[in-house]
Amino acid sequence: MQTEIPTKDISLTFLKGMTVLRAFDENHSRLTLAEISRLTHIERAVVRRLVLTLVHLGYVRKEENRYSLTPHVLVLGGGFLRGNQFGRLVQPLIEMCARELGHSVGLAMRDGSEAVYVAQSSQQNTRYTFGFTVGSRLPLLSTSIGRMLLAWGDSQWAAEMIRTAPLEPLTAETLMDRDRVAAAVADCRTAGASVVDGEFEAGAIGIAVPVGRLGTAQAALGLSEPKGDLPPERREAVIEVLHRYAGQIAPVLG
Amino acid sequence: MQTEIPTKDISLTFLKGMTVLRAFDENHSRLTLAEISRLTHIERAVVRRLVLTLVHLGYVRKEENRYSLTPHVLVLGGGFLRGNQFGRLVQPLIEMCARELGHSVGLAMRDGSEAVYVAQSSQQNTRYTFGFTVGSRLPLLSTSIGRMLLAWGDSQWAAEMIRTAPLEPLTAETLMDRDRVAAAVADCRTAGASVVDGEFEAGAIGIAVPVGRLGTAQAALGLSEPKGDLPPERREAVIEVLHRYAGQIAPVLG
DNA sequence: ATTTTTCGGTGCGATAATCGTACTTACCGT
DNA sequence: ACGGTAAGTACGATTATCGCACCGAAAAAT
Numbered sequence: 001m002q003t004e005i006p007t008k009d010i011s012l013t014f015l016k017g018m019t020v021l022r023a024f025d026e027n028h029s030r031l032t033l034a035e036i037s038r039l040t041h042i043e044r045a046v047v048r049r050l051v052l053t054l055v056h057l058g059y060v061r062k063e064e065n066r067y068s069l070t071p072h073v074l075v076l077g078g079g080f081l082r083g084n085q086f087g088r089l090v091q092p093l094i095e096m097c098a099r100e101l102g103h104s105v106g107l108a109m110r111d112g113s114e115a116v117y118v119a120q121s122s123q124q125n126t127r128y129t130f131g132f133t134v135g136s137r138l139p140l141l142s143t144s145i146g147r148m149l150l151a152w153g154d155s156q157w158a159a160e161m162i163r164t165a166p167l168e169p170l171t172a173e174t175l176m177d178r179d180r181v182a183a184a185v186a187d188c189r190t191a192g193a194s195v196v197d198g199e200f201e202a203g204a205i206g207i208a209v210p211v212g213r214l215g216t217a218q219a220a221l222g223l224s225e226p227k228g229d230l231p232p233e234r235r236e237a238v239i240e241v242l243h244r245y246a247g248q249i250a251p252v253l254g
Numbered sequence: 255m256q257t258e259i260p261t262k263d264i265s266l267t268f269l270k271g272m273t274v275l276r277a278f279d280e281n282h283s284r285l286t287l288a289e290i291s292r293l294t295h296i297e298r299a300v301v302r303r304l305v306l307t308l309v310h311l312g313y314v315r316k317e318e319n320r321y322s323l324t325p326h327v328l329v330l331g332g333g334f335l336r337g338n339q340f341g342r343l344v345q346p347l348i349e350m351c352a353r354e355l356g357h358s359v360g361l362a363m364r365d366g367s368e369a370v371y372v373a374q375s376s377q378q379n380t381r382y383t384f385g386f387t388v389g390s391r392l393p394l395l396s397t398s399i400g401r402m403l404l405a406w407g408d409s410q411w412a413a414e415m416i417r418t419a420p421l422e423p424l425t426a427e428t429l430m431d432r433d434r435v436a437a438a439v440a441d442c443r444t445a446g447a448s449v450v451d452g453e454f455e456a457g458a459i460g461i462a463v464p465v466g467r468l469g470t471a472q473a474a475l476g477l478s479e480p481k482g483d484l485p486p487e488r489r490e491a492v493i494e495v496l497h498r499y500a501g502q503i504a505p506v507l508g
Numbered sequence: 509a510t511t512t513t514t515c516g517g518t519g520c521g522a523t524a525a526t527c528g529t530a531c532t533t534a535c536c537g538t
Numbered sequence: 539a540c541g542g543t544a545a546g547t548a549c550g551a552t553t554a555t556c557g558c559a560c561c562g563a564a565a566a567a568t
Contacts, residue, residue, distance in 0.1 A: 017268035029337030069334040071363040077331040078389020080323040083283030088385035131342035135332025
């Protein structure tokens with residue numbers, strides 16, 4: 001806690017509380033107080049108070065001596081989703097798009113140095129599922145949606161992200177040279193679409209298009225399927241459909 | 255703030271911070287500091303610090319002098335969804351169920367004195383959409399899903415909820431007598447399914463079935479459609495399909 | 509144009525909430 | 539029985555937090 005954050009404008013206790021809440025993720029869904037303390041580097045006695053506060057508010061449940069999130073945490077995201085008319089306006093468009101394509105499609109927005117899924121629609125004939133949900137995070141540099149966000153978003157931010165965003169060798173094919181990533185992003189910008197082959201998940205192809213105007217786009221619409229389901233000759237048609245729906249989604253997001 | 259909460263086990267600052275975060279909902283998506291202060295009954299100077307903390311963490315964005323949620327809040331719910339294998343196991347089942355029925359279906363769990371949507375799948379031929387999203391909340395007493403949760407959940411909790419949960423005249427047909435609600439819940443228990451006609455949204459019928467074992471169920475699977483799309487003779491078939499999928503979802507939720 | 513209201517930001521002293529340490533109890537597996 | 543780990547408790551020190559009051563700016567009303 002020796003990082004100098006001005007206590008004037010920031011509430012340290014609240015900061016720690018949110019850190020505790022974030023300690024619960026896919027790999028850590030059932031935690032003891034001591035585990036949370038280790039994960040967050042916050043004093044155990046303090047963690048206890050913060051967790052009990054979360055229990056009091058209904059965000060966390062205690063079972064035995066482990067704690068886990070309750071569905072109540074979804075309410076927090078619900079404020080965002082309904083405030084932006086996702087349920088009423090965006091979701092139906094995504095559904096129609098998925099139906100027309102016969103593939104699962106997802107809508108993601110930039111979130112710091114990553115992208116986050118904000119809406120998603122599955123199709124039953126999807127061969128295998130990646131397990132993405134609303135709230136899933138994607139790397140900006142190694143996914144089609146991420147690169148599209150970079151290509152169509154604020155260019156200064158994009159340059160910054162290409163320089164600093166997390167970059168891990170997720171597969172053997174992941175582009176690990178940031179200059180080459182920059183080139184790929186530039187290609188996306190000229191093409192108006194992004195195709196990424198096996199860099200995020202081996203054997204999977206991602207296709208994404210921008211949602212919004214060049215230079216200010218905050219979202220991207222895309223899909224991800226096993227290579228065999230997206231042969232090269234199909235991709236143009238897929239992109240065309242995605243573009244059409246992206247055009248309808250853009251005005252809703254403002 | 256004169257409600258006596260033991261400061262021993264509860265962090266008041268964190269409590270207030272979460273209250274501020276919750277101030278953003280569908281009706282209040284863009285708020286000024288003063289508005290938040292009024293909504294939460296928290297000192298404006300304090301609200302400012304808490305909101306700035308949220309901005310610092312990326313959950314809230316400032317534009318002009320209004321604040322609004324960012325997609326980052328979805329990450330909080332993502333921890334719950336992926337921790338419980340929703341993306342991989344539950345969502346596909348819901349999709350298949352929706353596909354088989356030709357109706358939008360949703361899965362909800364109990365959350366205090368309400369129910370909260372945890373998964374949802376639309377179908378394009380849905381006549382009109384209710385605008386529900388993951389994180390949407392439903393009253394326990396006036397919806398089919400809510401009553402099913404009461405009927406199949408812990409009976410002591412159910413009795414308590416029937417006595418105290420919010421009860422508002424959402425439509426002209428909403429049952430406003432808690433005793434009659436109790437009777438309706440009892441009917442749901444004997445029937446193993448819940449059908450609610452126009453009590454939540456005028457002209458809409460809700461059908462729900464339990465997910466889990468009698469007495470301990472935490473979730474319910476259901477759908478809601480305009481009356482014309484669910485004529486009485488169809489309902490038995492719908493319930494049968496819902497039951498079948500509920501049986502598959504139950505073991506996943508543990 | 510002038511007044512009134514509303515809002516955001518700042519400073520500071522008082523207070524009470526928060527923190528951290530240490531001790532105790534309990535549980536588990538060896 | 540014994541180490542290891544975890545939860546709960548107590549309490550004194552400190553410091554983060556609170557609340558108020560003030561200021562300037564902007565907006566709304568007159």
